[in-house]
Amino acid sequence: MAKKVGVVGARGIGTTHANCHKDDDLADLVAVCDVVKERADELAEKVGVPAYYSVKEMLAAHPELDIVDVCTGGYENGSWHFEPTMQALEAGKHVLCEKPISNQVTEARQMVDFAEERGLYLGCNLNHYFTEPADQAMERMNKGEVGEVLYCLHKMGFAGGELSYGGTPNGHRDKNFPYFHVKAFLAHPFSIMRYFCGDITHVQAFLSQPSFRKKAGDVMLSVNSIHVRFASGAVGYLLSQRGDATFGLGGWWSVEIGGTQGTVVIENCVEKLSYYPGPQPDGAANPELLAMGETDGPIVTNTGITDFGATFPTRIHAFLEDVTNEVPRSKLRSSGRDALATLEYTFAAIESFEAGGTLVRPRALPPIHGEPTLEG
Numbered sequence: 001m002a003k004k005v006g007v008v009g010a011r012g013i014g015t016t017h018a019n020c021h022k023d024d025d026l027a028d029l030v031a032v033c034d035v036v037k038e039r040a041d042e043l044a045e046k047v048g049v050p051a052y053y054s055v056k057e058m059l060a061a062h063p064e065l066d067i068v069d070v071c072t073g074g075y076e077n078g079s080w081h082f083e084p085t086m087q088a089l090e091a092g093k094h095v096l097c098e099k100p101i102s103n104q105v106t107e108a109r110q111m112v113d114f115a116e117e118r119g120l121y122l123g124c125n126l127n128h129y130f131t132e133p134a135d136q137a138m139e140r141m142n143k144g145e146v147g148e149v150l151y152c153l154h155k156m157g158f159a160g161g162e163l164s165y166g167g168t169p170n171g172h173r174d175k176n177f178p179y180f181h182v183k184a185f186l187a188h189p190f191s192i193m194r195y196f197c198g199d200i201t202h203v204q205a206f207l208s209q210p211s212f213r214k215k216a217g218d219v220m221l222s223v224n225s226i227h228v229r230f231a232s233g234a235v236g237y238l239l240s241q242r243g244d245a246t247f248g249l250g251g252w253w254s255v256e257i258g259g260t261q262g263t264v265v266i267e268n269c270v271e272k273l274s275y276y277p278g279p280q281p282d283g284a285a286n287p288e289l290l291a292m293g294e295t296d297g298p299i300v301t302n303t304g305i306t307d308f309g310a311t312f313p314t315r316i317h318a319f320l321e322d323v324t325n326e327v328p329r330s331k332l333r334s335s336g337r338d339a340l341a342t343l344e345y346t347f348a349a350i351e352s353f354e355a356g357g358t359l360v361r362p363r364a365l366p367p368i369h370g371e372p373t374l375e376g
C-alpha cells in the first residue's frame with residue numbers, strides 16, 4: 001500500500017518533493033505544511049491536499065502519516081531541519097530530510113541517534129548519485145572493472161557569480177554566516193566521493209572566501225580545494241566552487257575514479273559515463289600506448305539526460321521503495337548516517353581551513369549494529 005506522506009516546507013524544493021510524491025505510486029501525499037500560511041495554502045491548492053501551519057498540527061490531524069518529508073531550509077540552508085525532523089521522529093514517523101542534514105554537526109548527530117533509537121528510517125536527499133551514470137559506474141565497480149580504487153578526482157560547481165546572481169544579497173541565509181557555501185553545498189560532492197570510495201579519514205582544506213557574495217560587485221568566488229584520504233588508503237581531491245569561474249572539462253560536475261583495472265568518469269552529473277579499461281593482456285589499454293595518447297577511446301554512455309531535476313523523482317522513489325520494502329536501516333540508501341558523514345567532513349574542512357590547512361581527522365561515525373531479525 002502507498003505510504004502516506006506529509007511535506008514540510010512549501011517553497012521551491014517542497015513543491016518539487018510534493019509533486020514527486022503525487023506522481024509516485026508508492027506515495028500517497030496527504031498533507032503539506034509551512035509556518036508561512038500563504039505558502040502552505042498555495043502548495044496545498046496546487047497538489048490538492050489540506051494545508052497546515054505547524055508540524056505539530058499536521059501530525060495531530062494525520063496520525064496515519066508514515067513519512068514526513070522535511071523540505072525546510074534556514075541559515076546555511078540547514079538550520080530549519082532539526083526541529084521538524086525531531087518532531088516527526090518523536091511521533092514515530094519515518095523522515096526524509098533535505099540536505100545538508102543540518103547546519104550544525106551536533107544536531108545532525110542527535111538526529112541520527114534519535115532515528116536509530118526509535119527504530120525509524122531517516123533518509124537524506126543526497127540526490128546527486130541517483131542517476132544512470134552513477135548506477136552504471138557502480139555496476140562496473142561491483143563487477144571489478146575498476147579494481148582496487150586508487151584515487152578520486154571530483155569537481156562540482158554551482159552558478160552564483162555576478163551575472164547569474166546579480167549581486168542580490170541572499171538575505172538571512174548567508175548574513176553573518178561565513179561558511180555558507182561550505183555548509184550548504186559540500187554535502188553533495190562529499191556524498192559522491194563517499195558513495196564510490198568509502199569513508200574519509202583525513203581532510204586538508206584550503207578555502208577561498210568560503211561564504212557568499214554580500215553585495216553587487218563583490219569578488220565572490222567560494223573555491224574549496226580539499227585533499228582527502230579514504231579509509232581504504234585511496235586518495236582524493238575535491239574542487240568545489242560557487243561563483244564566477246566556469247568549469248571546463250566535465251561540465252558543472254564531474255568525478256573520475258581510477259583503479260587498478262580501469263577508470264570511470266561521470267560528466268555533467270546525469271549526462272555521461274566513460275569507462276577507460278585498465279591495462280589488459282590483449283592490449284586494449286596498453287599503458288605505453290595510453291601514455292602516448294594512442295589507444296582507442298573509452299567506452300562512453302550518453303544518457304541523453306541533461307536536466308538535473310531528474311534526480312529528485314529517482315531519489316525520492318528510492319526512499320519510498322526502501323521504506324516500503326522494510327530494508328534493514330543499515331541498508332537505507334542515502335541515509336541520515338550517510339548525510340552525517342558529509343557534515344563531519346565539512347566540519348573537518350572548516351577546522352583545517354581555520355588552522356591554515358592543517359590535517360584533520362573527521363570524527364568517526366556511530367557504529368552500525370544491524371538488525372538481527374532483518375539482516376541476512
Ligand SMILES: NC(=O)c1ccc[n+]([C@@H]2O[C@H](COP(=O)([O-])OP(=O)(O)OC[C@H]3O[C@@H](n4cnc5c(N)ncnc54)[C@H](O)[C@@H]3O)[C@@H](O)[C@H]2O)c1
Nearest residue numbers: 009010011012013014034035036071072073077080098099
Ligand atoms: N537536494 C537538492 O538538490 C537541493 C537543491 C536545492 C535546495 N535543496 C535544499 O532544500 C531545502 C529547501 O530549499 P528551499 O529553497 O525550498 O527553501 P526555502 O527557505 O525557500 O523554503 C523553506 C520553507 O520552509 C518553511 N519552514 C521553515 N521551518 C519550518 C517549520 N518548522 N515548519 C514548517 N515550515 C517551515 C519556510 O517558511 C519556507 O517556506 C534546503 O535545505 C536546501 O538546501 C536541495
